[in-house]
Amino acid sequence: MRTVKIAAASALMAAALYGCSKGQEAPAQGAPPVTVATPLSQQVVDWDEFTGRFEATRxxxxxxxxxxxxxxxxxxxxxxxxxGQLLFTLDPRPAQVALASARAQLAQGQAQLTLARTELARAEGLLASQAVSL
Structure with a gap:
């Protein structure tokens, strides 16, 4: 048992020494190629005028x-x-005239209904008193 422990410890030590040893290093890469230009010295215009046309994206x-x-x-x-923003206001007078006309027609219809009910009640009363026949 003791020999097994010594053998295992020796194997671990050998693996650690082999991993820490200097092996072949990767070759160093050279600098990448770049383009070099000399700067120009000239006057810069702060603003300019152009003729063009604008068009809305939406x-x-x-x-x-x-x-x-x-x-x-x-x-x-x-x-x-x-x-939902208010864009225009329309002239309300034509709509008010149409509303007044519709209300007048409603009142006329209600008056005709009342008259018809009154005439029906009168005719039923005359029929009950046998003043009229069918």
């Missing part, structure tokens, strides 16, 4: 959901607008 078509005359505009050309 655009949107604005369409009205209802017709009417525009009373006021709530933005300027080129402004950024958010979703």
């Amino acid at each position: 655009s949107v078509d604005v369409r009205a959901r209802v017709g009417g005359y525009i009373q006021s505009v709530h933005f300027k050309d080129g402004d950024f607008v958010r979703q």
Whole structure:
């Protein structure tokens, strides 16, 4: 048993010495090739004018959901607008006239219904008293 321990320790020592010994070193690599240029000394222009055209990267078509005359505009050309932002105010007078007309037609329909119910009640009363026949 003791000889086995001595043999194992000797093997470990030999492996450690072999791993720590100087072996062949990798050859050193040379510097990579580079291009060299001499700097120029000249006047730099701070600003310049160019003729050109701008084009928006994104655009949107604005369409009205209802017709009417525009009373006021709530933005300027080129402004950024958010979703839901008020862009135009339409003239409310045509819509108010249409609303008044619809209310008048409703009142007329209710009056005709009341008249028809009154005439029905009168006719039922006359039929019950046998003042009229079918």
